[in-house]
Amino acid sequence: MIPVDAFDLKMLTALQEDGRLTNQQLADTVGLSASQCSRRRMRLEEENVISGYHADLSSDALGFNVIAFIQVQLATHSPDNAKKFRTLVQRVDEVQEAYSLTGDADYVLKAVLRDLKGLSDLVNNVLMPHQSVAHVRSSIVLDRLKETSKLPLKSALA
Amino acid sequence: MIPVDAFDLKMLTALQEDGRLTNQQLADTVGLSASQCSRRRMRLEEENVISGYHADLSSDALGFNVIAFIQVQLATHSPDNAKKFRTLVQRVDEVQEAYSLTGDADYVLKAVLRDLKGLSDLVNNVLMPHQSVAHVRSSIVLDRLKETSKLPLKSALA
DNA sequence: CCGAATTTGCATGCACCTTGCGTCGCAAAC
DNA sequence: GTTTGCGACGCAAGGTGCATGCAAATTCGG
Numbered sequence: 001m002i003p004v005d006a007f008d009l010k011m012l013t014a015l016q017e018d019g020r021l022t023n024q025q026l027a028d029t030v031g032l033s034a035s036q037c038s039r040r041r042m043r044l045e046e047e048n049v050i051s052g053y054h055a056d057l058s059s060d061a062l063g064f065n066v067i068a069f070i071q072v073q074l075a076t077h078s079p080d081n082a083k084k085f086r087t088l089v090q091r092v093d094e095v096q097e098a099y100s101l102t103g104d105a106d107y108v109l110k111a112v113l114r115d116l117k118g119l120s121d122l123v124n125n126v127l128m129p130h131q132s133v134a135h136v137r138s139s140i141v142l143d144r145l146k147e148t149s150k151l152p153l154k155s156a157l158a
Numbered sequence: 159m160i161p162v163d164a165f166d167l168k169m170l171t172a173l174q175e176d177g178r179l180t181n182q183q184l185a186d187t188v189g190l191s192a193s194q195c196s197r198r199r200m201r202l203e204e205e206n207v208i209s210g211y212h213a214d215l216s217s218d219a220l221g222f223n224v225i226a227f228i229q230v231q232l233a234t235h236s237p238d239n240a241k242k243f244r245t246l247v248q249r250v251d252e253v254q255e256a257y258s259l260t261g262d263a264d265y266v267l268k269a270v271l272r273d274l275k276g277l278s279d280l281v282n283n284v285l286m287p288h289q290s291v292a293h294v295r296s297s298i299v300l301d302r303l304k305e306t307s308k309l310p311l312k313s314a315l316a
Numbered sequence: 317c318c319g320a321a322t323t324t325g326c327a328t329g330c331a332c333c334t335t336g337c338g339t340c341g342c343a344a345a346c
Numbered sequence: 347g348t349t350t351g352c353g354a355c356g357c358a359a360g361g362t363g364c365a366t367g368c369a370a371a372t373t374c375g376g
Contacts (some may be wrong), residue, residue: 004220006300012220015213019177022363033325038365049219053177055211057170057309062162064309069259069266089303095312100304101227108227112309145247145256148305151215151270152251181333191356196334 003092004049007032011040012049016150019053051089066113067141072127073106075134085132094122116140162207165190166198167311171206173199177211183252217270224271225299230285231264233292243290250281272300 006011010030014021023041030037044050059067074081089098089109092118097110113119119138127136162170168188172179181192181199188195202208217225232239247256247267255268271277277296285294 012213012215016215017212019211019213023365024167024363035326035365036324038363039323042365047219048216050213051216052214054175054212054214054307055170055173055177055208056211056212056307057174057311058206060352061205061207062170062309062311067257069257086303093308093312096307097305099225099227099299100301100303101297101299103297107303110171123255139259139261141257141259143258145244145258145265146253147255149212150215150251151217151220153215153220154251180331182331192332193334193357194355197354200334 004044008040008044011037013153015041015151025105032094042085051061064114065113066119067144068111068113068119068138069141070109070111070123070127070136070138071104071107072133073130077106081132085130087130088126088130092122092126094118107156108132162202166202166203166207169195169198170202171311173208173313190245222270222272224273224277225302226269226271226277226295226298228267228269228285228295228296229262229265230267230291232290235264239290241289246284246288246290250280250284252276 007030010027014026014029021029023037026032026037026041027034032040041050058137059065072085075086085107089095089107094111094113095109096112098107100107111119111122117139123136123138127133165188172184172187179187181195184190184199185192185194186272189200199208215273217223230243243265247253247265252269252271253267254270256265258265269277269280271280276279277298279293285291
């Protein structure tokens with residue numbers, strides 16, 4: 001596995017909190033020089049430990065008022081069908097996350113939509129008509145208790 | 159709602175793709191000057207349309223091999239109990255997302271863990287013993303088809 | 317204990333960011 | 347129709363941050 005020491009962990013922790021930290025700020029928080037932080041950061045990016053930087057936009061401010069989890073069962077479990085579904089999911093921007101799970105439903109999607117009509121459109125005009133899909137059941141998010149993409153790095157020492 | 163024009167949308171789209179874009183790079187892609195991008199970006203941050211910037215870390219590279227969805231039913235539906243659960247969820251770093259949904263289960267959590275033992279610990283030593291929790295059912299992610307936090311901005315013109 | 321390799325801090329040249337300033341265009345008031 | 351006020355724009359300059367070369371310090375194996 002990729003070498004990550006205590007300095008790296010501090011840097012990663014700081015950067016997943018604030019992705020625009022200056023090398024100097026980073027240096028101050030982890031206890032290294034700015035040049036060293038620059039070098040280490042470049043290494044972490046090179047090794048794909050840091051896979052990218054993203055601005056986090058407010059879904060509320062931009063009018064995305066509906067989040068939904070959608071459970072999808074495929075028509076058949078053939079590899080061909082699975083591939084078709086995978087392609088569909090990649091293509092639809094409203095679907096932020098898609099997983100296959102142990103248990104009942106084949107797939108779970110998380111979708112972000114402007115309103116309930118958007119959800120209806122997605123379910124009835126995109127998912128349901130698709131040849132790979134057999135059954136769809138959606139649950140609407142009533143309350144967001146927590147929403148982050150930060151990894152619990154405290155336990156990590158590769 | 160907050161004024162967001164076509165320039166802003168282009169900037170937001172670019173920034174949620176690459177959060178470390180330079181104002182000059184931004185200027186080149188949206189067709190404005192760098193100074194103007196700087197000003198608009200500051201305004202978007204001020205208005206909390208851009209709520210932050212984050213480094214995206216590779217869970218694989220850092221050894222987080224298990225993702226799980228956990229359905230939780232509370233012992234009672236009292237506000238007091240809900241608040242206790244909310245606090246618990248905030249405190250536990252392994253829980254990245256937590257929602258209450260329409261439908262059967264009270265809450266759904268998404269957790270990131272180092273291994274199955276980590277999941278077991280979370281379920282049996284953190285969630286189950288907590289006074290607010292009555293029932294827990296976890297599903298393990300077998301495959302990640304898609305995982306992004308980008309909003310589908312193409313449709314947005316507030 | 318010594319030498320090689322790695323890591324670090326410092327200095328520097330270059331790129332970038334931000335702010336002030338003058339200009340432009342639009343819209344309301346006259 | 348003209349004027350006036352306002353907001354947005356680009357340009358330029360001063361300050362800041364970044365990345366690379368280099369030498370000192372540290373680590374590690376023999």
